[in-house]
Amino acid sequence: MHHHFIDRFAMRHSPIHRLDARAKLLAVLSYTVVLISFDRYTVTDLAPLAVLPLALLWFAGVPVWFAVRRVLILSPFILMLVLMSPFYDRTPQAVAFGPWHYTVSGGWLTAADISIKFALGVMALTALMCSTRFALLLEALRRLGLPQVVVMQLGFLYRYLFVLIDEAMRVRRARDFRGAALAPVGRRLAAAGGVIGTLFIRTLDRSQRIHLAMATRGYRGEPHSLCQLRFTSTDVVFLLVVALYLAACRWGYPKWF
């Protein structure tokens, strides 16, 4: 399994890639806050919020299908919520989109609201991840005040998540190659427990080896980074544009129609 899943496109060069990681991070965070601040029945008001993630993706040279695939891959996490909404809320709600007016049950609006917010949020995050190297993102988080220990944990997660997934796949393959699929359910469950136990022990062993590698290179609890961030006037302009855009989306949009 490859890290391309996370940071594909991040090493490219584009106007969005050149922006300071802090500016992009603040923009996406603000965007997310504004996105979730909308009432669940005001689905049509979310339409202008599609502009920012799409613009970021376009200027960063990231294909929209790539972000859409991420949305689809992650969609099972909200699927149950979306499917159950129409059953819980049957209150009739009036919906207006420009000159068109409809009446639908509140549950369907909630389902649409969750889906749209989820899709837009994931697309904005994808745009951020695809236009910012992870090391710069970590440094941005650190400079923006996230505790050092959390930043380090995120760094280790990024570094070793796929090493762990690869190990899990190797163990699973070894199990499958010995006819696990033919075994009765009880034995398969026992084998699954064995796989999880093996992975846990391997992870523990690896963490000890990593700590040893850090200690032998003089680590005493103070992590350092040579990542350099430069906040320029372009970043200020970018943040101002995003702020104006978000303000317009939040407070200006309904009055435009």
Place this chain on the structure above:
Amino acid sequence: MTDIPVLLQIDGLHVHYADGVDALRGVSLAVSPAERVGLIGPNGAGKTTLMLAIMNAVRFSGRIVVDGIAVSKQTEQAARSRCGMIFQDAEDHLFMPTLLDDVAFGPLNQGCGEEEARQRAAAAIAQVGLSGLEERSAHHMSGGQKRAAALATVLSMQVQLLLLDEPGANLDHRSRRRLIETLDGRPEAMLLATHDLPMIQRLCGRVILLDQGRIIADRPTASILGDVALLQLHGLVD
């Protein structure tokens, strides 16, 4: 008779693990500056434990002196700034988000300023032939590049003794050859633990054979590698 300078001196080293295993039993040896010593022996002979003891990463009894510093809890930072150990699995060695950060990790912990650390890191990366990959993360590197990167992480610390644990493991022929060429040009003393006898032959002037925590033989490379009966007896050749 002139005194031969000693960089590493080990006397009566014992390591006893909590599970009851005596990993090292009375090991004594000395390594001179710039000397390259091969460490061979079957699995479980104590090769890695010996290196960990030098880095004060396992509890030991006996005496280890690195560049005049007797290794202990109090002196481990000073001792570690003179020795660099490279682990068998390069994945364990490369834990920072970029190669540059990984290679600068040691110098920054040694107290170097950012600029000096950056220069040292760039130089070490160039020495192992990875220039241009400074911003790359370890998971975007091949196995050979990871091994070279791991070597760069200790070269940047400007150590005097390299402890290399199976440096050629899992490398293809070309990557292994490059690694040998890189190591061959190094001025540091080396303790090279491996099953790769041709690598030992190419790099080391002296070989120590360990088995069951004891030194079985400590002789010039040609003498040990030419002693087929000895190697067979300890499971190193068929």
